[in-house]
Amino acid sequence: MLALPWMFFLIFTISEMRNGDITEGYEIDRCLQFESTMIFVLEGEHARLRCRLCNGSSPIETSDLQTHGFTVSWFKYNAKRDHSELLNKGSRISIQGPLLGFWPATFNDTGRYFCSLFNGTHNVTGPNEILDVTPVSDGCYSEEIEYSRSGVIGASIELPCPHMEEYKNNIEDLKWYKDCQKNVHTGSSLFFGSLEKENAGHYTCILTIRHRGIQYNVTRTLKLKLEEPSVAPKLVYPHQEHIEVTLGERRIINCTVYAGPKSKRDVMLTWLFRKTYVTTCKGMEPVCKDSRRETTTENGIYIVRPLVFTQVTKEHLNQYFNCVLRVTSEQETMGYIFLQEKGKSSVQRTVKYLISIIVVLIALAMVCVHFNVQIALCFRDLTGRDETLGDSKEYDAYILLLKSDEILLNANEEQQFAFELLPAILEEKCGYRLCIFERDILPGEASAESILFYINKCRRLIIILSKDYVDDDFKSTYELVTGLHQVLVERQIKPILIEFKPINNTKSFPESLQLLLKSKRTVKWRGNKSEYKHSYFWKKLRYLMPAKGRRVQAGNQ
Known part of the structure; x- marks a missing residue:
């Protein structure tokens, strides 16, 4: 009997609070209307509402009600009478702590609900929970109670089952159907890695639970709408x-x-x-x-x-x-x-194109002609081409210094060039092997047969020209004749002519030598300018010499 006055007092307090009156002596916290939640359910299925407290407005949590001595009451707003009615437990409606359950929900349960917590001195009301119960249609869902999600074709998306927070213990038992026909998944959510047009449609998630030996369903339906990906203009x-x-x-x-x-x-x-x-x-x-x-x-x-x-x-x-x-x-x-x-x-454009092409070709030709030696040497270094392999030759070049007995006494500069500087650069720096008569042929071998033998073992014949050439008394005449024979007649060796000092008159030279002078196989020594290893003289001389691989040259160095 003592509980009845407290109950009526609570109802009176909540009703007055909803109408805007605040009873003196009680602390009352209220939730704003925009914090309300709407739950859609099908008639005949289970529905569950939770008493929720407004964030930051209450000194307690619903999980700690007993500690603070709070009791939970549920009310339903009656629009016809314009007041709230207290809900009582029954065979179909259950109240377990902060949860209000419908076993099952009927169409008449549609309405606005709210909870109230009271401990004699302090009263807290939760936000409105709107329950919308829809009669079952022919399908597994009703378009009137569907939830909507939008996605972009080609993007990924995860579809959680809406408003299933109260069924966390059973969430992995959810069964997913597309358009009420195909069972597409079992689990708490449905994931698409890359959406396609055919993925659009209605997705229904159904959870089956038991209460007092009776099986109930909880159904939610999502309508997935797909849009074309945005295209930049x-x-x-x-x-x-x-x-x-x-x-x-x-x-x-x-x-x-x-x-x-x-x-x-x-x-x-x-x-x-x-x-x-x-x-x-x-x-x-x-x-x-x-x-x-x-x-x-x-x-x-x-x-x-x-x-x-x-x-x-x-x-x-x-x-x-x-x-x-x-x-x-x-x-x-x-x-x-x-x-x-x-x-x-069209004519002007064609003429411009032709002129441009001609200019480019001329420029390329001039570059190639002017830098043909450098281009060829660069190509050799990049490709590592070696033309000495397998030719059975022992020497890369035979050095022939045209000299007479008279010149021999005064030609220290020419001899130094032929017997010291040439070997120092070509042999020690570039890896070539030279055959020098005065150095490599023993005095007892100085015969015509020996000279021909050694010339045949060489790939090039380097002739160092002297401006004091006299055809009558040259000691190297036989070497010259033999070499020119190999060059012009036998074509077994290629010549390289070195003009050590400027030669103004070449009429004293044999006709065969004069013929070679007109070729492009002549290199001119320019004194101090040519001493530098990377000067044009040594580049052209190396260009006229046989190509040898870098490994061979490095090994010889």
Whole structure:
């Protein structure tokens, strides 16, 4: 009997609180209306509401009610009577702590519910919980109570079953169906790694639970809507267009942009001429831009901005008109048209192309001729080509210094060059092997047969010319004749002529030697300028020598 006054007092307090009156002596916390939650259920299925407290408005948590001596009461708002009615436990409605359960929910249960917590001095009310019970239709869901989600084709998405927080212990037992027919998944959520058009539809998640020996379903339905991925506006025309026109004609050129499946109102499309915006058409301007227009096709929406030439003048010829597409301040695309007078543009363009090609070819030829030695040596180094392999030759070059007995006494400079400097560079730095008569042939072997034998074992014949050549008393005459015979007649060895000192008169030389002097196998020594290892003299000499691989040269070094 003592409990009844407290109960009526509680009802009175909550009712007065809902009507806006605050009873003195009690602390009352309320939740705002926008914090309410709506739960959709099918008639005949289980429904469950939880007493929720407003964030930051209550000194307690619903999980700690007993500690603070709070009791939970549930109320349903009666719209006809404009007041709230206390709910009592029954065979169909259960109250377990902060939970209000319907076993099952009926159409008459539709309405607005709220909970109240009271401990004699402090009263807390939760937000409205709106329960919407819909009669069962022919399918497994009703479009009136579906939840909606949107996705983008090609993107990923995870679909959780809506408002299933109160069934966390059974969440992995959820069964998912698409359009009420196909069981597509079992689990708490449905995941798509890359959405496709056919993934759109209604997805129903059903949880089956038992209460007092009876099986109940909890059903939620999601409608998945798919959208095409957003497409950045793209300039279709012009790109880099050369257009032939006739003076005085009227011409309209459309700047066209593909805006995607949806209209892009924020796209700026305009024309520039000499870095200035072309004016909008108002009268008879020689050139102006017309207003933009949109065209819808099966592929999407196109935006067009016409450039109107009311009369093409000479001022417009050979000039750039730029079409500018700007989506944002940082995203800009530009194309242009270039007007050329009909009948002249193609000829002029062809002539320019031909002249450009000829100039380039001439320049390349000059470069190749001027740097042919450097290019050839670079190619050798890159490819590692070695033409000495397998030719059974022992020496790379035979050194022949043309000298007489008289010259021999005064030719210290020439002998030093032939017998010291040449070996120092070609043998020690470049890895070649030279055959020098005075150094490599023993005095007892100095016969005609020996000279021919050693010349045949060489790949090149290096002849060092002397300006004091006299054909009568040369000690090296036989060497020269033998070598020239091998070069011109037998063609078994290639010559290299070194003009150590300038030779003004070559008539004293044999005709065969004069013939070789006219070839491009002559290298001129230029004194101190040629002493440097990387000078042109040594590069050309190495160019005329047989190609040898780097490993061979490195080994010889």
